[in-house]
Amino acid sequence: MREIIWLVPLIPLLSSLALMLGSASFSRWIIGGLGAGSVGLAALLTLLSGIDFLAQPQPYQTTLWTWMQVANFSASISFYFDGLTLVMMSVITGVGFLIHLFSTEFMQEDASYARYFAYLNMFVAAMLILVMADNLLLLYLGWEGVGVCSYLLVGFWYQNSANGQAARKAFVVTRIGDTAMALGLFLLFTSLGTLDIQQMVVEANNLWLVGDMLPVVACLLLLGGAVGKSAQLPLHTWLPDAMAGPTPVSALIHAATMVTAGVYLIARTHGLFLLAPSAMMVVAVLGIATSLMAAFTALMQSDIKRILAYSTISQIGYMFLALGVGAWTAGIFHLMTHAFFKALLFLGSGAIIHCLHHEHNIFKMGGLRSKMPVTFWSFMIGSAALAALPFTAGFFSKDQILLQAYQLPEYGIWLWLAGLLGALLTAIYSFRLVFVVFYGKANTQPDKEVGWRMAMPLSALCLLSLIGGYFIIPVQDVFPEALHGHPAHWVEYISISVPLIGVAVAYLLFYSKRLNINPLVQSAVGSKLGEFWRIGWAVDRLYDGLFVRPYYAVSALLKSESVDGFYALVVSVNQCVNRWLSQSQNGQMRWYLVSMVAGLILLLTLALQISPEAS
């Protein structure tokens, strides 16, 4: 069955084209059926080829046609199918299908129903091309494709100019990373002579030694692309703003799939990163720093979607940490479980927003537990998995990451401690969300409960968030063996208990309100620090001052075209002389004659003056 994997990206692509061209004549049922059905079909095909692959775990490579060929460079449209690809494809098509199904109800009232599904299907197709690509150039095509779809979907409600602003920000900030990645591709091609991922790794191992300069530079450039796409420091500022898009879009693109593309890129090129230990350390440090920073910020947010957005940044930070310490399998595993529970949380928040007249502020919600039971249980399970409570999906993956970070020599213990702090904060902010939204006094009444097309995906994702931790992902042939050895039991006990402490703290703070930290929060230092966290460590302000304002200042300076002034002067002098000289060409014969005679007299006089003795 694996021969037909090229159909998997093709079906959503065709459906997207059909929706773009024929949307005027389609009814809402056909649009929804086409949009969700195409991804469902892709999921089914992925399932079939997955079963086939698990029976015979051999990587499979298929070339459809040669894309371009110039001198010794050739790129083909070819797909590579192994365990890692299978995991990514399953997440994209599986979670993607559930989100599409959810969208058919969520977007029901929207005027641009067909446009929405056209973009969403195109996104799925591009994302599939990204993860299935056999060479980095095709991967880059998918990479840019998902970027464009993200831009289109963030700015989906374009009548509001703030949404367009958010879309542009998302596009421009990721573009900074993409430029670095393109440079990385150039460097890899010029030094290795190929962009085919498998060959590239072989060549790199032949040419380079561990710790050489070139692989470090190449890996850092690739990391630049990954950092942009996956919203890590210092290019994370676009993701919270990207929440301007419809909530299912946030679930699919900005939580489950696209933002994890950076993690996938690093995992896919791990052969190169293993040659550059210093680049891997940068990955780990960036990851844990981002994770902590975003967790602190999430604590202070009041917009339900922004809490989840910062939580996504924080969780992807954990994945980067895993990649940085060489725990490839754990990183990809966390990618998968995170896709389950974060999609669940986003869809749950979408259900709340849908039923609560587009209310985003958690302090205006409250007491929703009895009125929206399906959503309540979704949030409960999702938050438990996010906080990594024992036996949920998030527990298994995050635990693996922390334990493997701990085993790293020298600075491993510090990474582990920072990771624990992050886990504590994660538990606090996720259960703060649950307690504030679902318990306490009801501030807003929901006007409806979710229908089956929303409830079904929520239940499926609940199930996945609960049992996802018991899946074994078939990547043992893709990645080298992870660090072995078992840390002491107390390390494991601490890792398990920290999230529980976090939940307890959240309970005391936001449910029973026994723990009163108001004096601390309202003190001068406390309120300043809180405000500093709330605005995301003022990174936006920093960039505004560092880049945006100087750019505007330079633009304002150049707007008057001061450089052009010199050339304009030359032009005006020429025009002036021309106007003056053309006076003499007036067509008056007698005037010509008079000037000739006058000139003659002048010349004769001069001649006589200069040589009087000649006369």
Added chain:
Amino acid sequence: MDGLNIPLNHILLLSSLLFCIGMLGLMIRRNIIFILMSLEVMLNAAALAFVAAGAYWGQPDGQVVFLLILSVAAAEVAVGLGLVLQVQRRFKSLDMDSANRMRG
């Protein structure tokens, strides 16, 4: 040739006087007929200088050039009068300035 012995200077003076009168006419008059006439005066002034110089040096060249100038003047008048007719027909006027179409 003995009785009439005019110094060369005088003839040349007359010739340049005539030339200047012609040129002055050229500069001042606007009527094309008069311009042509002024041109004739100038040509004849030059021819007179040639004849006088030829006689002075005892050479036939001066008279040869006079004949050449005479024929050139005839041709010029023939062409010039033809142009005058055309100008009259097109612009309904013999004023040379009215034929100016340049907007300099």
